[in-house]
Amino acid sequence: MVTDHLGAIQERDREPDGPHQPQAPNGGPGTSASIQSPFVFPLIPCCKHIASDATSVTLGCLATGYFPEPVMVTWDAGSLNRSTMTLPATTFTPSGHYATISLLTVSGAWAKETFTCHVVHTPSSADKEVNKTFGVCSRNFTPPTVKILQSSCDDDGHFPPTIQLLCLISGYAPGAINVTWLENGQVMKVDSPTPPATQEGELASTQSEFTLAQKHWLSDRTYTCQVTYQGGTSEDSTKKCADSNPRGVSAYLSRPSPFDLFISKSPTITCLVVDLAPSKGTVNLTWSRASGKPVPQIPKPVQRQQRNGTLTVTSILPVVTQDWIEGETYQCRVTHPHLPRALVRSMTKTSGPRAAPEVYVFATPEKLESRDKRTLACLIQNFMPEDISVQWLHSNVQLPDARHSVTQPRKTKGSGFFVFSRLEVTKAEWEQKDEFICRAVHEAASPSWIVQQAVSVNPGLAGGSAQSQRAPDRVLCHSEQQQGLPRAARGSVPDHHCHCGAGRADWPSLPELDVCVEEAESEALWTWTGLCIFATLFLLSVSYSAAITLLMVQRFLSATRQGRPQTSLDYTNILQPHA
Structure with a gap:
């Protein structure tokens, strides 16, 4: 032109x-x-x-x-x-x-x-x-459309070990094109894909792939596919979604309690689904075992509507104690027409080291309590794993769970766990002389899976007024190993000195339980020794004072016989005689 x-x-x-x-x-x-x-x-x-x-x-x-x-x-x-x-x-x-x-x-x-x-x-x-x-080119052109696609999750809804990203580039006139992959803005890969052959007048499309490790994908990094074509740049970015569960729906599994596993022999696993939106679709909960063995027939899941308008669905699966102990894995799968994919949760026995719990029982001093109740505290510590059941018994009868409270297992400074349990008893119950037992059920407590300690009271030991001169209450402390001994042989000490533990007792440093009685006797011995020492020192002091007084009187009489006037006595010389 x-x-x-x-x-x-x-x-x-x-x-x-x-x-x-x-x-x-x-x-x-x-x-x-x-x-x-x-x-x-x-x-x-x-x-x-x-x-x-x-x-x-x-x-x-x-x-x-x-x-x-x-x-x-x-x-x-x-x-x-x-x-x-x-x-x-x-x-x-x-x-x-x-x-x-x-x-x-x-x-x-x-x-x-x-x-x-x-x-x-x-x-x-x-x-x-x-x-x-x-413009730069003598003909008009349309920039390409860039879209990043990612590989799908596995059947359990988890990300695979490696994540594959696919950059789809389409809708551009055939020509040279360059692709750059970025991770948080840093260049990771440069690619020059060759588009397939196209007919005259047709638009071209091509693609570029990028593979990364699962840990990088889960670390919330941003990945960008940047396409350079005819001097212009088009790009698309992607990253892991903040919540992988669809629509905020969550599913949880609760493991069987040690009491159900080893005592009642009726363990169950509960699958709970929360935050479901009301809809016409049906929620399906399906149970399976990793071994492929069949699961028992269970009732239809229970569905309840909450105050916030969402639905919760609960399904309970009975399991066999031996299967659980041997490490069987149980799986709950939740499906719904409105969920883009199934929710899958799995559970098996906790792995790792085992340690039996130590149990200690404390009774608060009567002077710190109101007149009509006493409080018992049970410390259970140094057990592994964290699954444990805590019960209280009165006269060998289990008390309802509503009567006592138990904290969640917490980590100790070491590798074990500990919990506290608190029980309030009436004064009438406390004075029945019957035992209160704190019992822990744990898989490492062989051979019976139970560790327990007891505490009891004997209210009337001394004569005198029942209101003001009654001897203080005395707590009978004994460990599980002492229960075969007569009550009199178990020993008794004042209630503010002795509290029972797993073979140990005290307030508050937990010395050996077997020396509770010896400690009381030792305390009495030290009391008598102190009185004797005090009396001896008192007599020595009186004797010394008498001797000094007698010496002063003798000197005074001697001076009088020598004719010294009484009006000019030198008391200084008497108190400090010359050598």
Whole structure:
């Protein structure tokens, strides 16, 4: 197109008759030209000659056929980085008209920008400029559509060990294309996929793959597929969703209690689904075993509507104690027409080291309690794993769970766990002389899975007034190993000194239970010893005072017999006699 215009200009310059015959620009005779405004043409590189990853491109603006000199060429390139250069003017013969070229080099996102060349020729039109606006390529093109897809989860709804990301690039005219994979903005991979062959006029599509480890995907990093095409950039990003459960629905499994496993022999596993939205669809809970063995028939899941409008669904599966002990894995699968995928939860016996619990029972002093109740506390510690059942018994009859409270297992400073249980008893119950037993059921407590300690009271030991002079209550402490002994042989000590534990007792440092009685006797012995020492010191003090007084009287009488007047006694000399 530029060549055609130049040819037309040259043909015009060859015409013999012109409107004016001014002197040639060099002033030489025989050559003349009239004042002429410039013709302006954009100079654009062909798109196929521009690399898709080119960071810069050069454009041109041709001003030709003008007379006389000079022309001024300026550029509008928006916010892109740029540099310009105007070449020296050349002359056409025999017309004497001029032509010049101005070059513009830009870098950045040049593919999506347009550029304007402004040409001003003052001699022909001082107040008018010629403008040409154009893009980099001589044809229009549509940028590609970029979309990232990720690999699906496994059958249990968990992410696989490696995550595969697929960048789908579609809807662009065939041409060179570059793909860059970024992780949190850092380049991880550069790819140049080759699109499949297409028919004339059809748009192309291609793809690029990127594989990463599961731990990187779960670390909440952002992955970006960045596509460079015809100098422009298109991209899409993805990351792990904050909540992998659909619509906030959650499912939980609760393991069987040690009491149900080892004492009542009726263990169950409960599957609880919460935050379900009310709908016409049916929630299905399916149980299975990892070994493939059948599960027993169970009743239909129980569905309840909560105050916030959501639904909870509960299903209870009976299990066999021996199967659980041997490490069988049980699975609860939840499906619903409105859930995009099933919720799957699995449970098996806790692995790791085992340790039997230690049990200690404490009775608070009577003076710290109200008149009509006593509080018993049970410390159970250093057991592993954390699954444990706690019960209280009175006269070998189990008390309802509602009568006592138990904390959740907490980690000790070591590797074990501990819990506290609290029981309130009435004064009437406390004074029945019957035992209160704190019992812990745990899988490591062999051979019967039970560790327990007892505490009891004997209210009337001394005579005197029942209200003010009654001897203090005395707690009978004995460990599980002492229960075969007569009650009198188990020992008794004041209730503010002895509290029972698993073979140990005290308040509060838990010395050996078997020395509770010896400690009381030792305390009495120390009391008598102290009284004897006090009496001895008192007698010595009295004797010393008497001796000093007698000495002073003797000196006084001796001085009197020597004739000294009583009015001038030197008491200083008496108190401090000369050597």
